[in-house]
Amino acid sequence: MTKSLVSIAVAVAVLSGCSMIPEYKQPAAPVAAAYPQGPAYSPAEAASMAEAEQGWRQFFHDQALQQLIQASLVNNRDLKVAVLNIEAYRAQYRIQRADLFPAVNANATGTRSRTPADLSSTGQARVGGEYTANLGVSSYELDLWGRVRSLSDQALETYLSSEEARRSTQISLVASVANAYYTWQADQAQLKLSQDTLGAFEESYRLTSRSSEVGVSSALDLAQSRTSVETARVALAKYQRQVAQDENALVLLLGGPLPANLAQAKPLDAELVSELPAGLPSDLLQRRPDILEAEHALKASNANIGAARAAFFPTISLTASAGSASSDLGNLFKGGQGAWSFAPSISLPIFNAGSLRASLDYSKIQKEISVANYEKSIQTAFQEVSDGLAARKTYKDQLQAQKDLVQANQDYYRLAERRYRIGVDSNLTFLDAQRSLFSAQQSAITDRLAQLASEVNLYKALGGGWVEQTGQAQAKADQAQTPNG
Template sequence: MRKSLLSLAIASLMLSGCSLIPEYLQPASPVAQAYPQGPAYGPNESAQVAEAEQGWRQFFHDPALQQLIQTALVNNRDLRVAALNLDAYAAQYRIQRSELFPKVSADGTGVRQRVPGDLSQTGKATTSGQYSATLGVSAYELDLFGRVRSLSEEALQTYFSSEQARRSTQLSLVANVANAYLTLTADQELLRLTQETLKTYEDSLKLTQRSNDVGVASALDLSQARTSVESARVALAQYQRLVAQDRNNLALLLGTSVPDDLVANKPLADDLLEELPAGLPSELLQRRPDILQAEFLLKAANANIGAARAAFFPTISLTANAGSSSADLSNLFKGGSGSWYFSPTISIPIFNAGELKASLDYSKIQKDIRVAQYEKSIQTAFQEVSDGLAARQTYNQQLQAQRDFVTANQDYYRLAERRYRTGIDSNLTFLDAQRSLFSAQQALITDRLAQLTSEVNLYKALGGGWVENTGQKTADPATPGQFSE
């Protein structure tokens, strides 16, 4: 038995390097080597690649927003599920990897049996016993053609993809919290603007009411002034609702209640976010976790082809044990009671109605699907970054034009109010100036929100930053319990 075990062990070691996994070749990038250029994208400047990765704390300057993001990273349930999924895939990898090693077990059995006389060969009732204690392995597959190692490699690459899925969830969470905070801030600013405008409209209505009482203003003027007031009240209810819903959305992302001191009424500042450099090379898209996730899944599919190929070859498994057996428990470990059992088995596929060939074809098709998904993730990322660069440049131009438009409307409103109060112009011109100013101020806040949101989305599109990742490490999946919070 010792010679047989030694021979099998030597054969297994000699063939341990055998692998039927195809050589992995990274698919070529299906996008251009640089982002689009033109008036919509601004000047073509070269990005300065730093030595360290830019974190979200450096991008988001607002201390309140930083604290909200930190709270979400601790309490958000989607991120918690992603971390637990990572633990689950690590456990699955350890399960699959364990198949590379024999499972040694110690077993003990004991049987006492009474046979009645009419069933006994001697015609008398007999009582017998049998006891055994063994140590051995059961159905251990000698991985001569790399089937088990291919499955282990597939599980490892799937684990790596789940790590990128967790990163993608975290990146989306940071961006979503930032956008929710910006939206709440903008809606609160719009609510304040509406409250101030409503007060102005009500004052104008009172003035028009007094003018109507003395016969200076017509009933039409009074009706038009009342229309402006009611329109502002409609907008007031709308923004009150939006502010409440914005807080609820932010609370869901945080995973806890929203601290009032962190979302106090304040305008959208100009220095909330770090400015992103232009002219970013498309290779930086390889930092995006969704692209890395797609590539790891492609590698997993590639490894699965090796397992499907190995299924065409014989499978050798080994069952063996050694121990002691005796009819009496007291003699179980005495001399002469030793026993052993050795049972190697080999299974050679001969006819399976094309099942193995179909399995191999399926594995190859799955790899082709993963290639297409990987390429699509790169194309999507390239589009998102290009859209973000275009949005940044054009929003800057639009915001400046909108600020000039608000200034012009403020001048129009002051002149119209002066001419109305001195009786030069009718109430219609004054009301038109009020509405134009209110609309322009609303549009300025909305455009500012859109501009900031586009910057956050560009930050997300770049994979959480805009510099090369020089030292990212992935945790060892063979170490349990290191991902759960």
């Protein structure tokens, strides 16, 4: 019996190597081999994977922002859901993979009964019993056509896809925290500018009011000066509101209150981020988690085709048990009480009204959908990086021009104020200089925020943001999450 079981096991192992999964071929990337070139684009320099996968602690130079990102990675609820999804899909993979092996169960039963005399074959009342103890395999499917293995491969690819989804969620979280933080800092700068400008406008209004009282300035000059004061008050209230709302947005992303020991923020005009080389479009295939996620989903769909194909062939199941049986509990494990049973079964689909063919067609269509999603993810990544390269070049030029504009307006303001105070120019020229300077300073802060946001979005588009400083910690985490057999 033992030799027979060994022979069956060897045969099963050989036959189970069959697979009807189509050979997987990675679809060609539906984008150009290089990023766009031109005066609006920053050159896409070649980069190694180490350079491109720069950790967020290396990319962001502001210690306060680093604290906030660290807190969000611990407490953010969206990231927690993504991690729990990984655990769920890993469990599903382990469940599906377990179907490749027979489930062995130990069973023990005992019955004792009395048969009345009028029902007994001997005409006398009889008391009897039956006891069994055995090991058995119930309805184990011989995976001759690879159906179970295909489903196991599909579950594995789904698990791997969920891991890439978690990394994608983390990248988005890092970028969202950075953008929210820079918006908070920019609105605080706008608030400080509004406060300083309001003070300057109020002082100008007081001087104009005094001039009006002695007949030097007209009522029109005074009204125009007051208009500037009220404009600054509107801006002050606006940025007070936005700073409060920015802080609320950060608290939501962090999953908790702002750290009590938050470091001093760097000024907006400091060097806050690194400049990453973009590399080549083909690099994105190995770097962007959303592309890897889409490819794993494609592989899962491909494996489903194998399972759908195998469903056309017979299903062979085995049920077997071996143990001891006796009518007397004391004799159950004595020699000669061995018992066994072997019950193979085969099921061959003959007529199912086209259900199996429809299932195969459906799985093929799902694969085509997965191919389209994979190609779309590559095209989206290409566009995001191209947009980032255009933003990097043009924002540098725009910000420098805006700084020059602020300087020109400051010179204009000082000259107009001096000429107004000595009576050379009218109050209208002075008010125009005030408003122009305020507007230019506001635009400079807005442009700096837009430049920082573009650098953060380019970092995200290149697939950065899920490693911290080196890949060692992540590699250990990935190893710990490898599905167990």
